[in-house]
Amino acid sequence: MARAEDPAGRERILRAATELFYVNGVRAVGTADVIAAAGCGKNMLYRHFPGKAALAAAYLRGVRAERDKATATALAAHRAVGSAAVNAGAGAGGAGAGAGELVALVGEVAAWVSRADFRGCAFRNYLTEFPGADDEPAHVAQAYLRDTRRQVDDLVAGLGAPAVTADRIWLLIDALYAGTGTPPRVAVDWASELVG
Amino acid sequence: MARAEDPAGRERILRAATELFYVNGVRAVGTADVIAAAGCGKNMLYRHFPGKAALAAAYLRGVRAERDKATATALAAHRAVGSAAVNAGAGAGGAGAGAGELVALVGEVAAWVSRADFRGCAFRNYLTEFPGADDEPAHVAQAYLRDTRRQVDDLVAGLGAPAVTADRIWLLIDALYAGTGTPPRVAVDWASELVG
DNA sequence: GTCTATAGAAGGATAGAC
DNA sequence: GTCTATCCTTCTATAGAC
Secondary structure (H helix, E strand, O other), X not given: OOXXXXXXXXXXXXXXXXXXXXXXXXXXXXHHHXXXXXXXXXXXXXXXXXXXXXXXXXXXXXXXXXXXXXXXXXXXXXHHHHHHHHHHHHOOOOOOOOHHHHHHHHHHHHHHHHOOOOOOOHHHHHHHHOOOOOXXXXXXXXXXXXXXXXXXXXXXXXXXXXXXXXXXXHHHHHHHXXXXXXXXXXXXXXXXXXHO | OOOOOOOOXXXXXXXXXXXXXXXXXXXXXXXXXXXXXXXXXXXXXXHHOOOHHHHHHHHHHXXXXXXXXXXXXXXXXXXXXXXXXXXXHHOOOOOOOOHHHHHHHHHHHHHHHHOOOOOOOHHHHHHHHOOOOOXXXXXXXXXXXXXXXXXXXXXXXXXXXXXXXXXXXXXXXXXXXXXXXXXXXXXXXXXXXXXX
16 A cells, blocks of 8 residues: 655645754754654655755745735735725825835834844845855845845835935845844834834 | 974964855855965964864954954044044034044944955854854854944943934944945935934 | 765874975 | 874765665
């Protein structure tokens, strides 16, 4: 009898890898560590992932999916509030309609870095761990930074604010991810002053 | 006949290690790489440094010495300008005298991150490469961040500005070191607006 | 799951050059 | 006696084979 394939196998490996990679760094974690944490055999890991680089890329893609979802949720929640205000008689909204979204964006990052299990930005961490890397995980990390930066640019452009505002918002986001002690709320308040 | 001791030995090793560690990361560089770059034998490295951790600590202390010197020079240059202004008839200076120093501090960081060979903050890089490390290099890195943060606090306190100003200046410094694309000048201009 | 091939790193030891 | 160069041990990691 052929043993049924474990459908949760890939997921279990990826979850174990995510935890270990994020907490200890990708370089410090060996495939053996991932296998032990996932409680599976070696062949299973290599069946689902061609190698450690592919596993790291999958890890970063997973983090990105979470981050994109959280960001979208935060922006949608703000837009719902904005629509309610419009319905209450504020009219077309017009210029300034995107200001709250920018603050919500910064606020979402602040919420993320405030978590007790925050250990830095997974993408920036990877690029620091492998400076000058041109592999699959590096591309995922670079794409995330590029796309997020563009998201800020688009929101600022929609607001009709000068380009330097986008630079400043991005400075705040960079600073939040660096997270060397300043209370995240300070960045959110500053963003609010900037666009409010 | 006894061969003459090489007085520049330690310095040569440390310079090679500094270049390699900073560009490629501490983890990615082996002691063999340092030895090859320094053009010396293995014994010499282990005579001057007990191990790789000690070498990494010496590397970070060297970077700190450079950074402290550059910072002191920038602040001194500003104070010289400030004194000239006082001599020109501005009186005691009083409140606001430290504003220019804060901008000079941020400006010095901006100059540093603008260099073509900038590869991030050596201290933050180390702490990212070795998350949770409690070794000698980690202590050097943590001490630098602590002391630099305190320097900002002291300047802001001397200025009589609220504590949140120190938080904001520190956010700008964190963002500069992160260096993910924003022109450094933006941070300096913002700092200038903040305290000016 | 275990066993093995291959590779790389840390660090100690030794041989030989000057 | 200090240098370079090499060898050696131990450990760890990736990856594949069974």
